[in-house]
Amino acid sequence: MSSKDNDYLVGSRLEKVLRAGHFAVTGELGPPQSADPEVIREKAALLKGYVDAVNITDNQTAIVRMSSIGAGTLVLQEGLEPVIQMTCRDRNRLAIQSDLLGAHALGMRNLLCLTGDHQIFGNHPTAKNVYDMDSLQMVQMVADMRDKGIFQSGDEFKGTPASFLIGAAAAPFADPIEFRPLRLAKKVKAGANFIQTQLVYDVKEFSKYMKKVRDLDTHKETFILAGVGPLKSPGMARYMKNNVPGILVPDEVIERMNKAGNKWAGKKAADLSSEEKKARSKAWKEEGIQICIDLIKKIKKIDGVAGVHIMAIEWEEAVKPIVEGAGLYPRPEEK
Amino acid sequence: MITGEQKSLEEIQTLLGEAEKVLVLGCGTCVTVCFAGGSREAQILSSSLRMASKLNGHPQEVTDFTVQRQCEWEYLDEVEKEIEDADIVLSLACGIGVQAIAEHFPKTWVVPGLNTTFLGIPVEQGVWEERCAACGDCILGLTGGICPIARCSKTMWKGPCGGSEAGHCEIDPDVPCAWQLIYDRLSSMGKEEVLLELQTPKNWQVSRDGGPRKIIREDLRLITEEE
Incomplete structure (x- = not known):
């Protein structure tokens, strides 16, 4: 995308930052399993000023939470720009479109289109799923809403169309790995203006992926934000390596996390006092943040990466030290 | 039973493309009972395809064969030679039969000749209704x-x-x-x-x-x- 052209698609802060060529920073905010607005306000306060926009998850991991658009409205009121996440799991094309009309009317301008985690992983595993469309088809649909002023049916808007900067997700390390750059290109062809990737811990493998993405010129047609996230413990690192599909955690990262807890090595949790446990957790978390900072610094140098998406769900406090440590603070002024 | 309806000749021709040797494979169970993909339908469709391909100026060698059940390996083994000789297999079974061929013959390109419609019942001659999901x-x-x-x-x-x-x-x-x-x-x-x-x-x-x-x-x- 041309950075000289000021003819913005939607003129959101995220779009302006990306188009100006700044290395963008987005964050993530998980709404509560309650109707409590204070939770959102508190999290927004931790992120404000440190990210250009914040993703509001949509019933993440298929657990019922405050709606993305509802929480996004609260986030907007706090002076932070939301990226609404919308999954295909819970809504058919009617519901998605009508919710997007509402989201636009409430001032939201960034959207991340996702297929959505299967409900079997969440707290309502016996629910019927929808999956009327997949994320690629949602991208096409919202691109047509914005660019052609039509609904998915082909009917024209009566009045203001719903316009969003359209995002999509990418899983660089999921199988079949050789297909991933092609699938990314397909999402961009469908209309994705920005991409947020699954968590990257293996910079070497991510560089290989980006090389293939560059070979397809995909990075010139969209803004790619690499997903990063701070580790809380060596156990979390091992769990991600062994149990989460599409996440590569190199041994050296696990080793760094282990080392951070060396002082307490060989001791079971039951043998530690609560002070010791707290101290160990603090040491791990500090190292997790430092690893994240180091990752961002390396990722920033990869050609074709337009920013980072920091996923620190239920640990929003970590975003400030990460952004500062990576030299990404202060965030650019909006012009 | 599983019911199906034959795709249009036009769609079937598009699926077959330029393939020279076509095997139309009928199934002797559910789709025979609903008159969509049994031996009789396989024969009729084969001759329609032969005629249509002649008219198009690209005559295709179309043969047909019908097995008892395309959804069981033992019946597919009976037509192994016919399947492997063909450039393309047009299965007149339900979606299960089509997938059984793909699974059993990894090098065979198979396409569906039917739309599998539902699990249902013939309520009268020529009329089927859905009954089970x-x-x-x-x-x-x-x-x-x-x-x-x-x-x-x-x-x-x-x-x-x-x-x-x-x-x-x-x-x-x-x-x-x-x-x-x-x-x-x-x-x-x-x-x-x-x-x-x-x-x-x-x-x-x-x-x-x-x-x-x-x-x-x-x-x-x-x-x-x-x-």
Whole structure:
């Protein structure tokens, strides 16, 4: 995308930052399993000023939470720009479109289109799923809403169309790995203006992926934000390596996390006092943040990466030290 | 039974493309009974394709064969040679048969000649209706033997909705309202009280919503997991 052209698609802060060529920073905010607005306000306060926009998850991991658009409205009121996440799991094309009309009317301008985690992983595993469309088809649909002023049916808007900067997700390390750059290109062809990737811990493998993405010129047609996230413990690192599909955690990262807890090595949790446990957790978390900072610094140098998406769900406090440590603070002024 | 309907000749020709040797493979079970993909239909379709391909100026060598069941390996083994000789196999089985061929013959390009439509019943000669949605958790015992999951347009558990009119569904005057049928049957048998019970939402996990399903019957298996 041309950075000289000021003819913005939607003129959101995220779009302006990306188009100006700044290395963008987005964050993530998980709404509560309650109707409590204070939770959102508190999290927004931790992120404000440190990210250009914040993703509001949509019933993440298929657990019922405050709606993305509802929480996004609260986030907007706090002076932070939301990226609404919308999954295909819970809504058919009617519901998605009508919710997007509402989201636009409430001032939201960034959207991340996702297929959505299967409900079997969440707290309502016996629910019927929808999956009327997949994320690629949602991208096409919202691109047509914005660019052609039509609904998915082909009917024209009566009045203001719903316009969003359209995002999509990418899983660089999921199988079949050789297909991933092609699938990314397909999402961009469908209309994705920005991409947020699954968590990257293996910079070497991510560089290989980006090389293939560059070979397809995909990075010139969209803004790619690499997903990063701070580790809380060596156990979390091992769990991600062994149990989460599409996440590569190199041994050296696990080793760094282990080392951070060396002082307490060989001791079971039951043998530690609560002070010791707290101290160990603090040491791990500090190292997790430092690893994240180091990752961002390396990722920033990869050609074709337009920013980072920091996923620190239920640990929003970590975003400030990460952004500062990576030299990404202060965030650019909006012009 | 599984019902199917033949795709249009035009669509079938597009699927076959420029392939020179075409094998039209019929199936002798469900799709024979519903007159969509049995031996007779395979023969008729083959000659239609031969004629059409001659008219197009690219004559195709079209042969046909019908096996008892395309969804069982032993019957597919019978036509191994015919399948491997063909450039393309046009399966007239349901989607299960098409996939069985793809699974059993990794180098064979197979395309469907039918649209698999539903699990249903011939209500009269030439008319089939849907009866079962294979939801994995049968509730017919609560609804007088009439399935609202397959036959109510909204898959309602506790109908009828406000769109029931003179025994038919609001979506189409030709679609009977399943809940009118259920109500009529239960009330005629003096069992209306069944309709007054409240139920929690259905478990869709055992239906397709829980992912592709599988049945394992250890008592029937020839090889156990350990072996």
